[in-house]
Amino acid sequence: MTQDTFSVAAVQSAPVLLDTSASTEKACALIAEAGRAGVAMAAFGETWLPGYPRWVNAPISVDTKRRLGGRYLAQAIEVGGPETDRLCAAARDAGIDVVIGIAERDALTHGSVYCTMLFISADGEILGKHRKLKPTYGERFAWGEGDGSGLRAHQRPYARLSALNCWEHNMVLPGYALIADGTQVHVAAFPGYESTRQLVLSRAFASQSAAYVVLAGGMIDPADVDDAELREAIEMLAPMTGDSYIIDPMGDVIAGPAVGETLLIGEVSMAKVREAKALCDTAGHYSRPDVLQLRVNRTPLRRLVETE
Numbered sequence: 001m002t003q004d005t006f007s008v009a010a011v012q013s014a015p016v017l018l019d020t021s022a023s024t025e026k027a028c029a030l031i032a033e034a035g036r037a038g039v040a041m042a043a044f045g046e047t048w049l050p051g052y053p054r055w056v057n058a059p060i061s062v063d064t065k066r067r068l069g070g071r072y073l074a075q076a077i078e079v080g081g082p083e084t085d086r087l088c089a090a091a092r093d094a095g096i097d098v099v100i101g102i103a104e105r106d107a108l109t110h111g112s113v114y115c116t117m118l119f120i121s122a123d124g125e126i127l128g129k130h131r132k133l134k135p136t137y138g139e140r141f142a143w144g145e146g147d148g149s150g151l152r153a154h155q156r157p158y159a160r161l162s163a164l165n166c167w168e169h170n171m172v173l174p175g176y177a178l179i180a181d182g183t184q185v186h187v188a189a190f191p192g193y194e195s196t197r198q199l200v201l202s203r204a205f206a207s208q209s210a211a212y213v214v215l216a217g218g219m220i221d222p223a224d225v226d227d228a229e230l231r232e233a234i235e236m237l238a239p240m241t242g243d244s245y246i247i248d249p250m251g252d253v254i255a256g257p258a259v260g261e262t263l264l265i266g267e268v269s270m271a272k273v274r275e276a277k278a279l280c281d282t283a284g285h286y287s288r289p290d291v292l293q294l295r296v297n298r299t300p301l302r303r304l305v306e307t308e
Contacts (some may be wrong), residue, residue, distance in 0.1 A: 003158045004271060006040040008185060008212070010244035010256075010264040012192075013044075014219040017051040017230055020075045024049060024083045027100065028090035034263060035094025040122075040158045042263075043187040044100040045218030045242070046165050047115050049083065050075045051103075052191040052218050054240065055233040056138035064233060065141055072142060076105035076113045079129055084118065092124030097156060099163050099187045101218075103142075104131065108304070112144040117163040117189060119154055127154045132165040133174060147301035153181040159270065162211075163187035169201040177296050179209045180283035184273050192217030195243035195257070207251035210276035212268050217242035219261065249276035 011030050016022035027049055034042035046052055055068050077083040084102075091098045097120065104116035115132035131146025151174060153162040162183040168174045169188060178186065186209060190198040198215060206213040221239040225231040245256030246266030255266035280286045 003040075005267060005269050006158045007038060007265050007267050008214050008246065009034050009037065009039040009042045009266075010214050010216040010246060010258060011042050011044045012217060012219060012242040012244045012258040012264060013261045014221065014224065015048055015051045017220060017225055018071055018075050018227065020050040020077060020083060023051065024086055028086055030263075031087070031090040031094050031096070031098055035096050037263060037265060039096055039265060041097040041099065041156075041161065041185065041214075043163070043189065043214045043216040044098075045216045045244075046101040046189040046191050047103045048101045048218060049077065049103065052220065052240065053103075053139070053142040054191070054220055054237060055230070056141040058233050058237055060233050068230070068233060069141060072103065073105065073111070073113055076103040078105050078107045079116075079118065079126065080107075084120075084126065087118075088120055088124040088126065091120045091122060095122050097122050097161065099161070099189075101165065101189045101216075104129070106144070113142060114146055115139070115143045115165050116146070117165060117187065119161065119163070121156075128152060130163060130165075133168060134171065136167045148177075148296050148298045149300040151177050151296060151298070153178055153183040159184040159268070159273070161185050161187075163189060166190050166198070167201075169205050173294055175205055175208065176283065176294050179211075180294065183209055183211050184270070185212045185214070185268060188213050188215045190215065190217045192219055192240040192242040192244075193238060195241065198243065199245060202245065203247055203251045203253070206247040206249060208282050210249045210280055210282070211273060212249060212266075213247040214266075215245040215247065215256070217244045217258075249273050
């Protein structure tokens with residue numbers, strides 16, 4: 001049975017860019033802080049661990065992008081590896097659910113990175129993951145394409161929980177798949193450098209889904225990056241400032257914008273979710289399946305199929 005009211009948090013903080021060990025340690029400390037704040041769920045931004053590949057959009061040479069891409073691959077993590085084990089332990093110790101963006105290395109080829117949202121329960125178990133379906137523009141230097149296997153809302157004791165990355169909210173259909181799966185609290189993970197667009201997309205999704213949206217924006221300030229090669233690659237780009245928000249099921253902002261490194265907290269009312277869905281259930285009574293339907297392929301993408 002769902003709780004009628006609870007709180008959720010957007011964790012707005014900068015990772016230690018391309019330092020997986022230090023970023024994991026910082027993530028665990030932030031999860032502990034969120035637990036002390038009494039939230040049910042804490043959300044981090046897009047590929048927070050070990051950082052968004054900001055250099056892919058920088059006016060630098062392809063050689064430099066290739067070199068940084070190799071470093072990014074080396075620092076990416078695998079689900080079920082030591083980093084996710086530590087995150088699971090931190091979530092269990094804090095007693096909260098965690099949704100965190102990770103740069104996930106392909107465990108088979110060890111040659112591709114995916115922009116992944118990882119769902120971790122308050123019991124310290126991995127609930128699932130969702131890989132970004134289509135990297136945007138320069139992100140294709142860094143990330144491969146995901147599949148529909150993780151495009152689901154997860155039932156939690158307090159609500160049904162979902163997440164998408166950045167411009168997946170522009171694609172429309174992935175969001176509709178989650179709406180049809182009954183999402184009630186949704187994490188919209190963004191890199192944190194396009195404050196107007198990320199807020200527009202998140203408010204629209206909140207209204208369309210009749211769900212709360214936790215907009216978790218990332219942070220990177222080139223001036224704070226100690227690594228000389230990284231700093232030089234991104235110093236011509238504007239800082240990523242986060243600009244996180246929490247939005248109610250009618251599309252109204254209830255918390256934010258977050259400024260600086262902080263824990264942005266908002267209260268969720270399941271009564272308000274029910275009221276909004278009763279008014280407009282986009283994949284239910286407010287749909288026309290005789291005219292428009294969505295087909296989702298949930299088969300995991302396999303490039304290698306072995307037969308005896």
